Amino acid sequence: MDEWPNDRLDELTRRDLLLTTATASFGAIAGCSTAFETGSKSSLRLGTLRPPITLDPISAHSIGSEQAIERLFDGLYGYGEGTDIVPKIASGEPTFEADGRTVIVELDTDARFQNDRPVTADDVVYSFTAPLEEDAPTAWRVSPFESIEAVDERTVRFSLAAPYPALDHALTHPIVPRQEREDDREAFATEPIGAGPFEVVSFSEETKATLRRWDEYWGEPTPAIDRLTLAYIEFPMTQLTSLRTNRNDAIEPVSPLIVDHVTDVSNASVKRRQGYTSFYFGFNLNQGPTTDPLVREAISYCLDLETAVADFVEPMGERQYSPLPPQVARDWSMPTDEWAALSNEQNPEKARQLFRRADEASGQLRILTSMDPKHKEFGEALAGGIRDASHGALVISKPETKFLEKFVTGSERDYSVFIGEITGSPDPDSHLYPTFHENMAGVTNGTFYREDAVMERLTSAREMDNRERRRQLYEEAITRLLEDRVCLPICSFENSFAVDESVKNVRVHPIARVNPQLAAGDEVVRVEP
Structure with missing residues (x-):
């Protein structure tokens, strides 16, 4: 269901008071030039309640960060339409040996990072071992692996001491370039180099991430959006106002405070998924x-x-x-x-x-x-x-x-x-x-x-x-x-978005970090005049 009827009572409630407070605060927030920006019609501006904290996949521990990272980095595998996984940097399905305790993944020969360096098995090994070495928030996902080794430049062997039923999900872990991250981890967190379809234009912690489509992206599908801005907005009512005034093309997540009012915004609708x-x-x-x-x-x-x-x-x-x-x-x-x-x-x-x-x-x-x-x-x-x-x-x-x-x-x-x-x-x-x-x-x-x-x-x-x-x-x-x-x-x-009518083909993914899903299968998100 894309829209919700406006069937709630209009009595003064705590929610109304919160709405009033948010409206009063809008002037101060909307006046900040970093919150919104204009662009071509192939740009998408998303006002989010989830601020981006870092762009480093190893240390990320918030949805706001992971949503930006998902555009910048590819994993060996990614999520399809649902929670099934599909090859990304991997050239195909993994091969299992030793009763499933050994997992071998071949890399796509076309896969490369945004500095035009090929993605190697050494980068994959580093991406899966660094979280444990650094006691990072992502360590839990990779800790079941007993060892990870590069067989050759394009082949990685994962060894398990015991079965790992969540293996599919672990293999979606983003792949980072070893040397480029090790050269300067602090700089990498704000200006990373990934192998995904977007690259960083600018990043301001807890404020905004602006990304542009990497036109030399080696994978498929290629997004139609050439510029994506993820701008943090503190109040739900401010989000709604930004949608009404076309400062943003979409907002997420849709707060219960405003869901009944989205249909009051001309040509806007709610997209949602459990x-x-x-x-x-x-x-x-x-x-x-x-x-x-x-x-x-x-x-x-x-x-x-x-x-x-x-x-x-x-x-x-x-x-x-x-x-x-x-x-x-x-x-x-x-x-x-x-x-x-x-x-x-x-x-x-x-x-x-x-x-x-x-x-x-x-x-x-x-x-x-x-x-x-x-x-x-x-x-x-x-x-x-x-x-x-x-x-x-x-x-x-x-x-x-x-x-x-x-x-x-x-x-x-x-x-x-x-x-x-x-x-x-x-x-x-x-x-x-x-x-x-x-x-x-x-x-x-x-x-x-x-x-x-x-x-x-x-x-x-x-x-x-x-x-x-x-x-x-x-x-x-x-x-x-x-x-x-x-x-x-x-x-x-729920995962939810409110989108202007000009934004086409928006589909909400059940895995929060996959959103906003800009390209999947034959469908790509577009912003039309």
Whole structure:
């Protein structure tokens, strides 16, 4: 469905107040010349709530960064129309030996980087080993490989100590040029050289990335768009105004605050698709008051999450009761009804009693959020519920770069609770291992939970082919995570765009980083007069 009817009440609500605040802020933001730019009709300007942080695929850990990186870099394989993979830098399908423990990939002889240097097997080896050597946020994806070696300039051998059921997704990891990145990693993060269909024109951290089509791109299909601008906009209403005034050709994601108003913008429509992005409250189990299970239980009684999701997310997402998005839980036949029963209804008196029992009646709980409007809404709602339970709470909102640094420190000075975001794939491993495994603590895991039984299950599940046994292990691990209140799951959120009528052939991909999908198969996005 491309459009939504405007059937909500026009009464004054918290959303209306947020809209008013955003409108008042528009003048200051729209006046910043870096937020928007004009260009030819073959240019596409996208106003996004997700700021780009870095253009280095090794260190990237945000959707805003990954969406720009996906245009600049190709992997051995990429995603097709759905979550199936298709060859990119690889010349064809991988070859398996030794009962699937050895994976051999041949490289396309035409593949080259934007400095006209051929992509070699050495570059591939480096791209898959650097994350582990640098303890990077992408390390979890490549850690199952026992060894990676260049057989010759065009052949790479991956060796596995155990089966890796998420192998297909791991092989979409972007390939970077070894020498060019090693020469100056800091410069590479802002002016990288990739093998993808776009190259960098300019980049400003947390503000804007401007890319141009690389006309010498060796692969297919070739995008029709010759210039792509990804401009960060802080408020949803400012996004909508930029679409109405033609400052942007498209905006994403479409906030529930504005979805009913998009059709009021002449010739604009909403494109949406269920994806694999979800939100949760994560607790600091390393330091501070939330190391006490009674405090975490008290917090679980401080917010009516059903109402919060209805207010802040619907119709662009839905409530979830585990770290897995609903479609993943359904596909894996998980006991979602049982997990829903583990969630508590709001009960300020019960929360107050638990806080007293934990002897945490004084001081404030620090709730860390990014500047994302959804994060801030949930943070403020939780803080309000905690205060209703006669306990102190402070919401601390940080720009994306600082948030990504702070939520994994494990320091009680930085947070007691944080609003986490998981962007994964159809495989549960992508949602659970980087978020909760102790190997990723301080990198992508901000909970610092250390329960051996859970860690063993998360490790074992990614090292076996038996789907039913994997399902059982994930079910047991998730149940324990919920019982121990390591997190409070909130919701899943759809991938969505609002686009002007002049933008043709927009199709939303379920994998968030693939968007905006500018070329796929025989379809390419165009901007027409």
